[in-house]
Amino acid sequence: MIVVAIIVEGALTPESQARALAASGLDPRSTRSDGAVGATLRFEGIVRRDEPHPEQRGEPRALLGLEYQTYDPMAQRGLESLARAVAERHGLASIVVWHSRGRVGVGEVSFVLEISAAHRAETLAATASFIDAMKRDVPIWKSPVWA
Amino acid sequence: MTVDVLIFGPAAAAANTDRAPVSVREPATVRDVLTAIAAQHPGLAFALDGARLAVNQSLASPDTPVQPGDELALISLLGGG
Numbered sequence: 001m002i003v004v005a006i007i008v009e010g011a012l013t014p015e016s017q018a019r020a021l022a023a024s025g026l027d028p029r030s031t032r033s034d035g036a037v038g039a040t041l042r043f044e045g046i047v048r049r050d051e052p053h054p055e056q057r058g059e060p061r062a063l064l065g066l067e068y069q070t071y072d073p074m075a076q077r078g079l080e081s082l083a084r085a086v087a088e089r090h091g092l093a094s095i096v097v098w099h100s101r102g103r104v105g106v107g108e109v110s111f112v113l114e115i116s117a118a119h120r121a122e123t124l125a126a127t128a129s130f131i132d133a134m135k136r137d138v139p140i141w142k143s144p145v146w147a
Numbered sequence: 148m149t150v151d152v153l154i155f156g157p158a159a160a161a162a163n164t165d166r167a168p169v170s171v172r173e174p175a176t177v178r179d180v181l182t183a184i185a186a187q188h189p190g191l192a193f194a195l196d197g198a199r200l201a202v203n204q205s206l207a208s209p210d211t212p213v214q215p216g217d218e219l220a221l222i223s224l225l226g227g228g
Contacts, residue, residue, distance in 0.1 A: 045228045068227075069155050071220055074204040099227065111228045131228055139201065139220065140227035141156025 001087050002028045002094040005079035007070055007101050011108035012044075017098050028094035028116060037093045037116045041123035043131070045111030047104050051144050062147035065105040071139035075099075078138035082130060090126040092117045097130070099140060110142075148173055150213065152184060153220040158194035167191065167221075171213070177202065178209040180219060191221075198223035 006020040021027075031037055053061035070076075079097055087095045093116045100110040113130060115123045134140075151166045159165045169183045177200045185195050200207055201220040213219065 071153070071155060071201070071204075071222075074201060074220075077204075134227045135225055137206065138225065138227050139155070139222055140225060142226035143156055143160055 001092065002026050002031055002096070003080065003084045003087055004028065004094075004096040005076065005083050006096075006098050007072075007076055007079070008098055010100060010102050011104045012098050012100055012110065012112055017112060020098060021096065028096050028114065031093040031116055036118055038118050039120040039123045040114065040116040041120070041127055042115075043111075043113040043127050044109050046109055047106050049106045053144075053146070061144075063106055064145045064147050065103055065108070066110065066142045067103050067145055068100050068110060069141045069143070070099075070101050075139050079134070082133050082138060086126050086130045086133070090117065090122045090129070092122060092126055095126070095130070103145065148175070148215050150175075150180065150215070150217065150219055152180065152200070153218070154191070154194075155220070156226060157224050158191055158221060161193065162188065162190050173215075175213045176209065177207045177211045177213060180213055181209075184221070194221065194223045196223075 004024050004026050008016050008020050047066050050060040050062050052058040083095045096114045098112045104110040115126050117123045149170050151168050167188050171179045171183045199222045201222050203218050
């Protein structure tokens with residue numbers, strides 16, 4: 001079982017994810033070589049163009065982006081321990097999570113979760129389970145940067 | 148004793164600071180600190196519904212003792228993802 005949790009400065013791009021994963025020294029695709037993996041699910045969280053504005057009765061207001069703040073090192077540890085718990089509970093082959101810190105613009109990716117398991121049902125359940133728990137327990141905040 | 152509680156995200160933006168000093172009577176618990184934040188920082192009231200406290204970088208139960216010098220952080224209004 002491979003578990004990786006990485007916090008990256010700024011928006012997540014294929015390049016920044018690959019760099020961060022390489023630095024971890026772990027390769028989740030290696031779990032496919034023995035034929036036990038039947039499904040990989042990748043979830044991307046993307047910054048939308050607007051958010052409800054608290055001073056305008058919750059009406060949507062245009063954003064430039066979101067500013068993500070992490071409480072370190074608790075956020076990193078929280079992502080890791082949550083990933084490990086979800087992997088064990090759902091019998092995953094691998095789970096990799098990347099999360100942004102700092103400014104992420106509209107249309108850019110701030111969160112990626114990639115999960116592999118024997119069957120799709122485990123990957124779907126684990127994805128929902130991870131995201132729900134992360135939003136509840138991992139000390140990461142987002143603040144709107146209004147246009 | 149007076150303890151500083153670290154605050155983040157929307158709560159920090161609303162309070163215009165990243166730490167809130169709180170006076171509590173010793174011996175104090177997490178519950179006491181949360182109650183004191185509500186009483187001494189009314190501007191943070193909106194952030195206290197369901198709020199928890201991290202003590203020395205770990206989520207703590209309401210009965211956890213708080214000692215002088217502990218690192219305290221208000222865990223509320225999380226927005227990961």
